[in-house]
Amino acid sequence: MKKIRIMLLMLILVVLIVGCGQQDTGTGVEDGKVLGVVMPNATHGFLGESIQHAEAATKLYAEEYGFEYQFLTSAESSEQNNQLDTLINQNVDAIVLWPHNGDEVRSGAQNVMDAGIPLIVYDRLIDGFEPTMEVMGDNFTIGEETGEYLNQYFANELAAGEVHILEFKGDNSTVPQQRSDGLKRTAHENIVIVQEFSTGWQRATAQEQMETFLTASSVEEIEAIKAIFTHDDEVVLGVLDAIMDYNGPAQLDIRLATGVGGRRENLDTFKPIKEGYAIDQVTYLFSPTMVRDAVEYGAKILNGESFSGLYLIDTMKIDESNEVEFRGSDIYKIRYESDL
Numbered sequence: 001m002k003k004i005r006i007m008l009l010m011l012i013l014v015v016l017i018v019g020c021g022q023q024d025t026g027t028g029v030e031d032g033k034v035l036g037v038v039m040p041n042a043t044h045g046f047l048g049e050s051i052q053h054a055e056a057a058t059k060l061y062a063e064e065y066g067f068e069y070q071f072l073t074s075a076e077s078s079e080q081n082n083q084l085d086t087l088i089n090q091n092v093d094a095i096v097l098w099p100h101n102g103d104e105v106r107s108g109a110q111n112v113m114d115a116g117i118p119l120i121v122y123d124r125l126i127d128g129f130e131p132t133m134e135v136m137g138d139n140f141t142i143g144e145e146t147g148e149y150l151n152q153y154f155a156n157e158l159a160a161g162e163v164h165i166l167e168f169k170g171d172n173s174t175v176p177q178q179r180s181d182g183l184k185r186t187a188h189e190n191i192v193i194v195q196e197f198s199t200g201w202q203r204a205t206a207q208e209q210m211e212t213f214l215t216a217s218s219v220e221e222i223e224a225i226k227a228i229f230t231h232d233d234e235v236v237l238g239v240l241d242a243i244m245d246y247n248g249p250a251q252l253d254i255r256l257a258t259g260v261g262g263r264r265e266n267l268d269t270f271k272p273i274k275e276g277y278a279i280d281q282v283t284y285l286f287s288p289t290m291v292r293d294a295v296e297y298g299a300k301i302l303n304g305e306s307f308s309g310l311y312l313i314d315t316m317k318i319d320e321s322n323e324v325e326f327r328g329s330d331i332y333k334i335r336y337e338s339d340l
Helices: 002-021 045-065 077-089 103-114 139-153 155-160 174-186 203-216 219-224 233-245 270-277 288-302 323-327 330-337
Strands: 034-040 068-074 094-097 119-122 133-137 163-169 191-198 225-230 256-261 280-285 309-313 317-319
Touching (some): 045 233, 068 077, 094 103, 103 119, 133 139, 139 155, 139 225, 163 174, 203 233, 233 256, 233 270, 270 280, 288 330
Parallel strands (some): 034 068, 119 133, 225 256
16 A cells, blocks of 8 residues: 555656656747758848848747748849758748749749648738738838928929939839839829939939939939939938939939948938938838748748738938937847847
8 A cells, every 4th residue: 555655656646746847938830840041142232131130030939939940141033942942851840931032933932831830921022922921121111201302302393393303213023113002192293204224222223214314314314313222221322322423414403312221331321412412311111120021921930820911121211311219229128239
C-alpha cells in the first residue's frame, strides 16, 4: 500500500510539472514555425532603409513570439521566384513578399498560395492576384492629394489657362501607376503633363533626365513648366540638382516640386531651395518604417491570428506649414532617432 501511495504522488508530481511547462503565455508560436521575408536588395535610399527596418522588425518579433525566420533579398524577379520556391520546399509557415515587379513574380506567388502557405504582399501589388493579405502605403490617395495641392497652389493660373508640369515616376510597378491615377482623378483639367520620365527611383537618373529636358527643349517649352510632380523624395533632389546647375537661355519659372517620402534630407532643403530658387516643396509621408507592419502581420499569422484583404497605411502632407511639427512626430523619431 505504501508503494502505491508513493507511485501516486510521483504521478501527480509529473502531471503538475508537465502542466506548468505547457502553460499558455498568450504570445508564443508553436515550436519550429518559420517566417520567410523576401525583399528586393538595396544599399541606399528608401529601399535600403526599408530593408534595415524589415530585418530589425523580423528579429524583434521572432524574439517576442518565438519563431524562426529566413530573411532573403535579391537583385531581380527571377531570383525572387527561386527564393519563393525554396521557402515552399522548406515548408515555411508564412511568407512576407515585397515584389520587384508584381507581374514577374506572379508564378512564384501563386506557388506559395497553392502550397497553402499564408502570403502577405507588401507595397508593390500583383494585378489580378489575391494573396492572403496586402499591406501598402495609400498610393492612390497620395496622387489624389497631390492633384488637390496643385489645384490650390495654382488656382489663379488654372482659372486663366493651362499649367504645364513634368512627371518623374519610379518604375512600371503598381505603385507609380496608382499615384498617377490618383493625380489624374483630382487634378484640374488645365493641368497638363508635358512629359513623363521613369527614373528607376534613382536621383542621378532624374537629374540626367531633367538636364536633357532643359537642353533639348525650346525656351518657350522650358519657361512654360510651372511644377514638377515626382513619385519619390530622392527623385526630387535629382531634379533640383539639374535646376540648380542650369545656366541656359531660358528663364525658369518652376514654382513647386512635389515628392513622396517625408525624408529628413528633403525637409532640410525646403528653406534654402525656397530662398535661392523660389521653389516651394511638398512631400507625402511614405516611410520605410511601414514595412514593419507587414512583418508584424506575418508574426501574428504564425501566432494563430487571421487576416485578409488590403490594409492601407495612411499618408500625410508635409510642406513649409507643418515641417517643424512633423519633425517632432513619433514616426519621424522612429525613423531617424531609433536604434532600429
